[in-house]
Amino acid sequence: MRTNRILVSACLAAVLAGCTPKDETEKKIDELLGKMTLHEKVGQMNQLSGGAWLVESAAKGEVGSILNCVDPAEINAVQRAAVEESRLGIPILVSRDVIHGFRTMFPIPLGQAATFDPALVEEGARVAAREAVSSGVRWTFSPMLDIARDPRWGRVAEGSGEDPYLDVQMGAALVRGYQSEGLAACAKHFVGYGAAEGGRDYNSTGLTERALRNTYFPAFQAAVDAGAMTLMTSFNDNDGIPSTGNRWLLKDILRDEWGFDGMVVTDWNSSGEMVAHGFASDLKHATELSVNAGVDMDMMSYGFIGFIEELVAEGKIKESQIDEAVRNILRVKFRLGLFDNPYVDENGVVAYDEAALAAAKQTALESAILLKNDGVLPLKAGRTILVTGPLADAPYEQLGTWAFDGQPEHTVTPLAALRETFNVIYEPGLAYSRDKRTDGIARARSAAARAEAIVVVVGEEAILSGEAHSLSSLDLQGAQSDLIAAMKATGKPVVVVVMAGRPLTIERDLANCGAMLYCFHPGTMGGPALADHLSGAAVPSGKSPMTFLRTAGQAPMYYNHNNTGRPNTGTETLLDDIEIAAGQTSLGCTSYYLDSGYGPLFPFGYGLSYTTFEYKNIQLSATTFGKDDTIRVEYDLSNTGAFDATEVAQLYIRDLVGSVTRPVKELKRFERVFLKAGETRHCSFDLPVADLAFWNADMQYTVEPGAFQLWVAGNAADGEALNFNVE
Numbered sequence: 205m206r207t208n209r210i211l212v213s214a215c216l217a218a219v220l221a222g223c224t225p226k227d228e229t230e231k232k233i234d235e236l237l238g239k240m241t242l243h244e245k246v247g248q249m250n251q252l253s254g255g256a257w258l259v260e261s262a263a264k265g266e267v268g269s270i271l272n273c274v275d276p277a278e279i280n281a282v283q284r285a286a287v288e289e290s291r292l293g294i295p296i297l298v299s300r301d302v303i304h305g306f307r308t309m310f311p312i313p314l315g316q317a318a319t320f321d322p323a324l325v326e327e328g329a330r331v332a333a334r335e336a337v338s339s340g341v342r343w344t345f346s347p348m349l350d351i352a353r354d355p356r357w358g359r360v361a362e363g364s365g366e367d368p369y370l371d372v373q374m375g376a377a378l379v380r381g382y383q384s385e386g387l388a389a390c391a392k393h394f395v396g397y398g399a400a401e402g403g404r405d406y407n408s409t410g411l412t413e414r415a416l417r418n419t420y421f422p423a424f425q426a427a428v429d430a431g432a433m434t435l436m437t438s439f440n441d442n443d444g445i446p447s448t449g450n451r452w453l454l455k456d457i458l459r460d461e462w463g464f465d466g467m468v469v470t471d472w473n474s475s476g477e478m479v480a481h482g483f484a485s486d487l488k489h490a491t492e493l494s495v496n497a498g499v500d501m502d503m504m505s506y507g508f509i510g511f512i513e514e515l516v517a518e519g520k521i522k523e524s525q526i527d528e529a530v531r532n533i534l535r536v537k538f539r540l541g542l543f544d545n546p547y548v549d550e551n552g553v554v555a556y557d558e559a560a561l562a563a564a565k566q567t568a569l570e571s572a573i574l575l576k577n578d579g580v581l582p583l584k585a586g587r588t589i590l591v592t593g594p595l596a597d598a599p600y601e602q603l604g605t606w607a608f609d610g611q612p613e614h615t616v617t618p619l620a621a622l623r624e625t626f627n628v629i630y631e632p633g634l635a636y637s638r639d640k641r642t643d644g645i646a647r648a649r650s651a652a653a654r655a656e657a658i659v660v661v662v663g664e665e666a667i668l669s670g671e672a673h674s675l676s677s678l679d680l681q682g683a684q685s686d687l688i689a690a691m692k693a694t695g696k697p698v699v700v701v702v703m704a705g706r707p708l709t710i711e712r713d714l715a716n717c718g719a720m721l722y723c724f725h726p727g728t729m730g731g732p733a734l735a736d737h738l739s740g741a742a743v744p745s746g747k748s749p750m751t752f753l754r755t756a757g758q759a760p761m762y763y764n765h766n767n768t769g770r771p772n773t774g775t776e777t778l779l780d781d782i783e784i785a786a787g788q789t790s791l792g793c794t795s796y797y798l799d800s801g802y803g804p805l806f807p808f809g810y811g812l813s814y815t816t817f818e819y820k821n822i823q824l825s826a827t828t829f830g831k832d833d834t835i836r837v838e839y840d841l842s843n844t845g846a847f848d849a850t851e852v853a854q855l856y857i858r859d860l861v862g863s864v865t866r867p868v869k870e871l872k873r874f875e876r877v878f879l880k881a882g883e884t885r886h887c888s889f890d891l892p893v894a895d896l897a898f899w900n901a902d903m904q905y906t907v908e909p910g911a912f913q914l915w916v917a918g919n920a921a922d923g924e925a926l927n928f929n930v931e
């Protein structure tokens with residue numbers, strides 16, 4: 205006790221004397237900076253892709269970070285050159301896209317978001333970090349925090365979907381998980397990249413400052429608050445300004461408002477691409493704009509290493525700006541302990557250990573979303589089933605996008621896992637997801653005669669989602685829908701499993717099956733997780749982090765939209781009901797599509813279980829609250845079916861009248877509740893009124909007094925509203 209008190213007083217004294225460990229680091233940074241030539245400073249700001257071939261640049265101090273090398277021996281070789289041969293011995297920061305696992309692949313981030321289980325996601329990040337760090341990687345380009353409301357955009361796979369609150373929770377969990385194991389996180393892509401027009405990757409965005417602040421910034425700010433060491437600029441130009449050259453974003457918001465003291469890296473050549481944007485006249489000009497906007501490190505445009513010295517000599521960039529950038533870079537290297545411990549133990553590589561596989565399986569289990577079940581699931585173990593479909597035994601494809609280091613030979617496919625529990629007849633039907641040939645379908649049809657039930661595993665090959673893989677049609681590719689229809693025609697019970705990188709338009713396929721389990725690419729342990737679900741050893745609990753559309757033409761459609769002045773009523777005339785030669789009038793017209801109805805196929809937060817849940821006695825602690833109050837929401841949740849299972853209870857609010865229009869619903873809290881069959885639990889949420897704040901008409905972050913509604917339900921479309929007021 206006494207020692208503790210002495211320690212506390214010693215620390216306090218140190219703080220008061222301005223001698224915190226933070227200051228120690230700053231002192232070291234200043235000392236080092238004082239010894240650096242401009243050329244060496246610029247070298248730190250240069251990130252290059254590769255391994256052994258960069259030894260020479262490292263020895264000359266001309267590279268501060270490398271990406272895409274995961275061979276510990278090569279990493280050590282480059283590191284040795286930097287630490288032992290370069291004049292100042294500054295270690296290299298080794299980076300990699302560790303997006304949903306390193307060797308052990310977890311479900312893609314969209315699938316991880318479907319768990320609504322930040323603690324599990326954090327554990328997954330720790331596993332990924334342990335494996336990556338053991339191979340010498342100390343910086344990952346994750347989490348991707350881009351709000352994604354258009355499933356045509358292939359990169360919806362890489363983030364947490366359409367909701368800012370879920371994004372905040374998942375992003376912060378990933379940052380904590382990575383960094384607790386010595387892997388620096390990178391919050392990306394700053395900012396607005398997911399709002400690419402038409403869902404076409406790299407496309408321009410037109411987000412207002414208020415939209416940025418209310419919807420696109422929160423997860424970045426939360427990542428900064430969680431201590432994210434780095435941040436990446438995005439490729440897009442928003443309102444005409446490419447992020448990599450956006451001083452307001454990188455200085456006013458990030459540094460001045462949020463107090464970020466980490467490092468900002470460009471995306472791959474996003475500095476150079478400002479020339480194609482028409483924002484910079486050439487690479488030199490692009491470099492000037494990037495550095496002056498507040499970028500610290502250049503990923504692969506070669507502009508920083510090529511032009512900064514000239515630009516400083518010409519007075520176009522101040523050397524103080526370069527010092528600031530280098531400080532930010534060195535700070536990350538000090539924080540990671542690279543100066544003390546730059547090398548990786550070449551014999552210490554960790555991969556696929558029991559704990560990693562268990563966490564990956566648990567995440568795959570919790571991420572699967574049951575979209576339909578007419579009673580066919582679960583299937584009785586030991587039954588004879590036909591397993592068909594191009595994703596049933598595709599170890600590489602089920603890993604999904606950004607699985608550079610995941611090895612297919614370690615993947616357990618649905619086919620392999622189902623064979624452990626069922627008597628399996630296998631007939632793939634189609635060779636790959638885009639396969640249009642129908643001869644295999646005929647073979648699957650005849651094989652079905654010998655089976656009691658059919659499991660069709662369809663979806664997207666890994667390469668159909670992720671970066672640069674946008675689609676304008678979201679139907680199942682190739683002849684997959686025909687395969688499902690052919691299975692339905694056999695009259696046998698049909699279970700469809702979808703493994704994809706995005707929510708596809710599966711309305712037609714739903715009609716052709718008795719049950720559908722939707723798994724965003726589930727990773728290494730996708731097979732065993734699926735087998736547990738199909739046999740009833742586990743019960744699905746995943747909830748969709750994105751709205752499922754009926755047709756791609758509905759995109760972007762998301763639950764937390766504004767109401768419009770003419771919201772649909774659900775009673776509008778649809779295409780086929782319009783009279784021939786009907787007169788044109790706008791009276792009574794509302795906001796909907798003539799041909800695809802009013803709403804989505806499934807709302808945000810949707811997911812069934814093998815059991816049923818009932819929400820009862822939902823009550824608020826008062827009907828009027830002050831701005832400093834906390835709203836206590838109590839409710840009883842009952843498991844009214846026959847399976848022990850978990851429900852994700854969700855709390856939504858609506859601010860009915862604002863100085864700017866507010867979304868029709870906003871997720872504010874969620875909780876996973878495990879209940880035994882027949883059990884009822886009294887549950888509660890605490891929601892501080894302060895959490896109802898938003899950026900209002902005066903661009904102030906505030907809670908506006910007035911009337912609100914609140915729901916507690918199992919998805920964004922269910923539940924009865926309760927009313928309350930804020931004074």
Ligand code: NOJ
Pocket residue numbers: 301345392471472671
């Ligand atoms: C481009 C991608 O946009 C980004 O997300 C990724 O981290 C970098 N390339 C590095 O691979």
